[in-house]
Structures are given as structure tokens and as C-alpha cells.
Amino acid sequence: MTAQVLAGAPAAAALLSRAAARARTLPRPPGLAIVRLGDDPASVSYVRGKDRKAREVGLQSTVYALPEETSQAELLALIAELNAAYDVDGILVQLPLPPHIDEAAVLRAVDPSKDVDGFHPVNVGELWSGRPGLLPCTPAGVMVLLEHYGIPVAGRRAVVVGRSAIVGRPMAALLLAADATVTLAHRRTPDLGAVTREAEVLVVAAGRPHLVTPEMVRPGAAVVDVGINRVLDAAGVSRLTGDVHPDVAGVAGALTPVPGGVGPMTIAALLANTVTAAERRLGLSGPR
Ligand SMILES: NC(=O)C1=CN([C@@H]2O[C@H](COP(=O)(O)OP(=O)(O)OC[C@H]3O[C@@H](n4cnc5c(N)ncnc54)[C@H](OP(=O)(O)O)[C@@H]3O)[C@@H](O)[C@H]2O)C=CC1
């Protein structure tokens, strides 16, 4: 037996085509502003991917590539300008930020109605209180992926490994909102395998290559691998690998690949959020 492959591409394409159709009904294209500091190669490449896809689906996307040494005051001034700009519906500040910038202060500065990452405390609070506003892209993308493949969540045991503000915590909130019974595991969880074996839906976002091995997985479980780790293969070539060991495919019922699983969903969810923000700002509230 080998697990069903939950490829991101078809689910992301479906989400993008729904978002593009909604965007076409608006009086003007939804506007996305992407802010990035410095030139960390991974950030440059993610931002390029987001900007390219945004244009493909008919959004007006602008990348603000600022030098690494940009001061916090300069960054906050740009955010204030984008908050005030009529034709900007979504603002994304690419993380991580350089160490001299107070990340929490920057995320708080983004107008919550333009916070297409769903990182502002207002959106976080709304998510946990069960009145979701704009949803964090990776967890929202995971929910769309599960739905696309008809994997049920309601009434099932879900385990999330990792409790970061951008992935693990909001993932747990969305699974809870979808009526799963949710456990959130982390570095201080004793006997992680005993916990993950309980999961009918297992989401792994730890940033540890191959942390989850076959004996940690319940037979037939749906396993979502959020991890993106750059590792050297036997030939010394740099490759992307997930947090889930490939042999898990022999135990799981369904498994997301890395790359080509959650990554494309994250980008699609960001663009769908931007359309949602535009609809709300223009007073034309469409579906979600
Ligand atoms: N596909 C996509 O679109 C995206 C992928 N990612 C990837 O997902 C992964 C996680 O990202 P992110 O959440 O930002 O990472 P963080 O490093 O912020 O958080 C990692 C979490 O995993 C937990 N953890 C780490 N090691 C273990 C372990 N051995 N056992 C149990 N828990 C552990 C940590 O626990 P503790 O809190 O106790 O330290 C922490 O809560 C990374 O590989 C990242 O590249 C991230 C964003 C988007």
C-alpha cells in the first residue's frame, strides 16, 4: 500500500481560478504590496513566486525591495503609506525581518483590513474567537487542500506538530473551527510518536528534516508535510525536503509531497486573501 499523493498544484489552480473569477467582477484589480528587506535568497525566491502568480491571476502587484539596513522608522513609514493608499488592498511584509527590526511592531502596524498574511493581533484574535477575518495563508491553504481531496476533518483527531505563530497555532485554530479534536505538539511534548500516532489528520510544521518516521504515523492517516528544509543529498546537491520521512508513504493513507504540496497552496491562499480584502474594502463582500 502506498499513500495517495496530495499534490498541491491542482488544488492551488482551482483556488486561484475561483479567486481570479471573483477579481474580474471588481471595479478595479485588487492591489497587493509585497515588502521585503535584504536579499536572503529564499525570501527573494518566495517573493518572486508570489509576485508572478499575483500578476497571472489579474492582481496589481508591487514589490518593495528595500535594503537590509532600512531602519524600523523607514519601514513603518512605508507601511503607513500603503495603509493609506486606496488601490492597495493587501500588504505582505516578508518574514523573517533583519534582527534590528521589531517584527511584532511591524506586523501590528499593518491595517488589519489589509493584513493578507493574517498576522495582525486583531486577525489572530478573531481567528481564535471563531469569527475569522483574514486567515494565515499556509494553514488556510492546508484546509483548502484537504477539502479539495475530500479528506474529512470534522469529528476526527487532528495533531499539529509545531506551534509557531505563522503555521502551527493558526493551523490548530482552523482545524478546531472545522470541528476536529486538536492536539498541538512541540519540542517539550514527551513521546511525540505516541501523540502523532493518535492523529487521523497529522500536520507537521517543525522545520526538522524527516522528524516524522513511519512508526509515528497511524495507518491510513492523512499526513500534511509543511516543512521546507534545504539539505544536501548524497551527491552533495542542495534539495528541498520535508519534515516527514518518505517511508511514511508506506503507512499513511494520504501524504503531501515536498516540494509541490503545501508551498503552492500558501501562495494561492495569499492571492485569494487579497481578493477577499479588496471585496471587503470595496463593499462587495463575495464568498469568504
Ligand atoms: N510550505 C509553506 O508554505 C511554508 C513552509 N514553512 C516551513 O514549515 C516549517 C516550520 O516553519 P515555522 O512554523 O515557521 O517554524 P518555527 O521554527 O517558527 O517553529 C517550529 C515549531 O516546531 C517545533 N519543533 C521543532 N522541533 C521539534 C521537535 N523535534 N519535536 C517537536 N516539535 C518541534 C517547535 O517547538 P517549540 O515551540 O517548542 O520550539 C516550534 O513550535 C519550516 O520548515 C518552514 O520552512 C513555513 C511557512 C510556510
Ligand SMILES: Nc1nc(=O)c2c([nH]1)NC[C@@H]1CN(c3ccc(C(=O)N[C@@H](CCC(=O)O)C(=O)O)cc3)C=[N+]21
Ligand atoms: N510574511 C510572510 N508570509 C509568508 O507566507 C511567508 C513568509 N513571510 N516567510 C517565509 C514563509 C515561507 N513561505 C513559502 C511560500 C511558498 C513556498 C513554495 O512555493 N514552495 C515550493 C517550492 C519553492 C522552492 O523551490 O524553493 C513548494 O513547496 O513546492 C514555500 C514557502 C511563505 N512564507
